[in-house]
Amino acid sequence: MVVSWLSVAPVKGLALVRRDELTLEPHGALENRRFHVLDERGRFVNGLTKLERPLFGVVPEWDSDADTLRLLFPHGGAVEGRVELGEPVSTWFYDRAAPGRIVEGPWAEALTSFAGRALRLVRTDDPGAAVDRRNGAVSIVSDESVDELARHAGVDEPDARRFRMLIGVAGGEPHVEDTWIGRDVAVGEAVVRVHEQVARCAITTKNPDTGERDLDTLRVIKGYRGVRGKNHVDFGVYGEVVGPGRVRVGDSVEAR
Numbered sequence: 001m002v003v004s005w006l007s008v009a010p011v012k013g014l015a016l017v018r019r020d021e022l023t024l025e026p027h028g029a030l031e032n033r034r035f036h037v038l039d040e041r042g043r044f045v046n047g048l049t050k051l052e053r054p055l056f057g058v059v060p061e062w063d064s065d066a067d068t069l070r071l072l073f074p075h076g077g078a079v080e081g082r083v084e085l086g087e088p089v090s091t092w093f094y095d096r097a098a099p100g101r102i103v104e105g106p107w108a109e110a111l112t113s114f115a116g117r118a119l120r121l122v123r124t125d126d127p128g129a130a131v132d133r134r135n136g137a138v139s140i141v142s143d144e145s146v147d148e149l150a151r152h153a154g155v156d157e158p159d160a161r162r163f164r165m166l167i168g169v170a171g172g173e174p175h176v177e178d179t180w181i182g183r184d185v186a187v188g189e190a191v192v193r194v195h196e197q198v199a200r201c202a203i204t205t206k207n208p209d210t211g212e213r214d215l216d217t218l219r220v221i222k223g224y225r226g227v228r229g230k231n232h233v234d235f236g237v238y239g240e241v242v243g244p245g246r247v248r249v250g251d252s253v254e255a256r
Helices: 107-115 143-153 176-180 217-225
Strands: 002-008 017-019 021-025 035-038 059-063 068-072 078-082 084-093 096-104 120-124 138-142 167-170 184-187 190-199 234-243 245-248 253-255
Touching: 002 021, 002 245, 017 059, 035 084, 068 107, 084 120, 096 107, 107 120, 138 143, 138 176, 138 190, 143 167, 143 176, 143 217, 143 234, 176 190, 176 234, 184 234, 190 245, 217 234
Parallel strands: 138 167
Antiparallel strands: 002 017, 002 167, 021 245, 035 120, 059 068, 068 078, 084 096, 096 120, 138 234, 184 190, 184 253, 190 234
């Protein structure tokens, strides 16, 4: 099997950005979810947060070396500048708190104007702190799994971006990644220990560009895969980096 694509979300909840290569470190990929957005109540914003316009179409460009950030909006506007950190905040991510700092500059005003709701941009103090699972800095799904979903849904292409995964792989059977749970998987120069399947939510039903609901992924997956436990509708897997290294599109993938 091989790595077929790599994608990161420099700002959690905004558009995914494709990469040709990434470095996986113990915290995951530095470029992934380095920033997040808070609402006026201090809660992080994701694809299920009610906004006048969804943030899926806002494309972030972060230069980690220069520490500059640019946000490209669907209407053609853009804001950019050097990242300057302000007051400290703490964000609750599902089962844990992550300290960070408000990012000063034009981004909050631009996001607020676009979304129709008061928003602030935050950078976590620690890289990888904004991932959904403490031991799930790496997420993997196979192209064959996405194709199998498409077949059951009766669509040509469900667009893997709706699952917001870090690594796509190709060359195996549908849902081969499920067989990796509890095993180490060599991905390029890195090694990932796969821990569990990813329980999906309604975000996957939404178009990754527009944020509009356009495919009932949960019903389709449940229909042909069933559920885990009482209500987990699984698609793809989570894992942690146990061997840091570079990963490139086209690199080999091998379960051990």
